[in-house]
Amino acid sequence: MKALPPSPELRRRQGWALSRAACLPILLLLNACGGSNGNQPVNLKGGLPVGAVLSLTGNANVYGQDQKIGLELAQAALKPGSPLPLQLRIEDGGSDEAGATSAFNLLIKGGSAALIGPTLSQQAFAADPIAQRRGVAVLAPSNTATGIPELGSFISRVSAQSSVIAPLSIAKALELHPQIKRAAVFYAQDDAYSTAETTIFQKALTEKGLKPITVQRTQLNDQDFLNQITAALQLKPDLVVLSLQAVDGGNLIRQLRELGYKGTIVVGNGMNTPNIYPICQRACDGILIAQAYSPELPSAANRAFVASYKAKQGGAIPPQLTAQAYAAYQVIAEAAARLNQQQPLQGKSLRQVRLLLNKEILSGSYDTPLGRISFSPAGEVQQESFFVAQVRMNTDGRSGRFALLN
């Protein structure tokens, strides 16, 4: 059968569809042209441009929200009156590698002199090498996995790694309850943070003579933990150690208590946010968690930070993630101001400013809400003191606080 020639209607539709198809690549090419290459002078109009990549969407958004508050408080406190204020631009990095990579590229192209972020260690492994190649300093406010500063000379962090803080909560649990003999461990096997931290927890337990009686694996997106919990409870544990993120961890704790577990619970840094309260509610009460930040630290920097947080959040006590984000901003702001005093940045190339700022960040010492911190030459934070907190829920079951244990 001979094919019919296309009708005028078909031709019209074809033309329309073709024009739709052709528009996109042209738009893309137009957009791809231009952008910063690092050789032009740094743009100091409105302050030194600094970017932040936070997880404001996806399952890590519970952390990103805390961090955003910290950055905003730091900006409100440190920007007025500074000879060289920071021009902060916050971008959503999602909760995966591709989101963080896109946001990093966007901010680097936008002329940021330094970057704060990304929220998750897993994102850092993918995104940090991009900044390293472009010579842009990255200061991580919440990456706790081993090997982050080792990603390159431009990568540093204010968040102490979990191998330093995680064992403290185990030690505290044993100090409070010396009769503990049987430890059960839970972790999300498809999450980088959980798998990294559980190794540290299990090592700490074994060193204390408490080889875990069971290790239960969950998935990051699990909601129902009945199988793992009943399997663990049959072995009658008197200590449960969790390396889970806020949402899955909160649900697991609630189900664990509902199924009758009465013993001690130790959790990792993934649940170190007040955003767990609405998830596990009354069941959160009594869980132990190591802290790299104490709201009770008597330094002037911390008192000012706590006061500003309370004023903004209706009297609530600031969490660690917020304090660390505040500290990250403060470190960059102070380093930039010092640098500008030594050699005015006006007129210098963006590339040069990025390089100098990275050196200045690593060489200084800072009086932050976390206490006095400085950096090792590799970029690892050097912090004086760590703490262990216990969650105390209020009677409404919706709010609570991290009470520090001495």
Add this chain to the structure above:
Amino acid sequence: MLDVSLLVQMLLGALLALAVYLPLRAGQLSLATPGFYAIGGTVAALLSTRAPALAGDGELYPLSSVLLELLLALLLAGALALVIGGPVLRLQGIYLAIATIALVEILRVLLLNSSWFGGAVGIFAIPQPFDGPEGYLGAYGLLLALVCWGCHWLEQQPLGRAMAAIRDDELAARCMGVDTDRVKLLAFLFSALVAAAAGVLAAHYFNSWNARQASFDASITSLAFVVLGGSRTWLGPVLGGLLLTALPELLRPVGDLRLIVFGLVILLGPVLIPQGLIPRGLINPKRP
């Protein structure tokens, strides 16, 4: 708002969309694409981080090593596609989709639970063959052009027509003498090869590789590319892949609403233009 690295991700999206499109052209709804993509990425990640002989002397990872990874990944993905394609392609419609989801899940669990593949953390510090995203743009552009050309060529070949015949009516095609098993297997094989090649470059581009690359979510995302773009010609998935990868980034000025707008586009696209952006008859209007 668009930069070179987003363009790279868009080209990657277009390639994955083509990998979903190829079996769909032969009427087979296979969601195995992320599985083969993960195989490609894992081969590249393992070889480039564990085989010092491939690293070369220069600062950049040699392109010849990337080509070697590509070759190995294609062989491995192709072999797997041929082995499992036979039994799996006996299933039809939703059953085939479920079986291919199972394949993706098996690969994901395998990657997660083997310390050799780095477990949940994955493999990181993957060396770079290019100085910046421009190099990847070139490599992906070349690969996409090659695959597009292949698809266009295929559509005019007897094999392509046999695929279209199976899509329209498998029984009728079989009655006309089309070896439907062979044609479906070839479509599945092409899809696996495209996905694996995209994975090899992606591992280098993302610097790190882990089991999350092969997930059910990724299957659905790549299917959405084809649904929005249209599954009648190769241009549809390419356009769908480019557009849907770029959209969340282009919508950044919208702020917190961007993912809602993105969701609306995915939701309303198939409702308003059920044939996709590139409807039937655009490229080969003479085809009956």
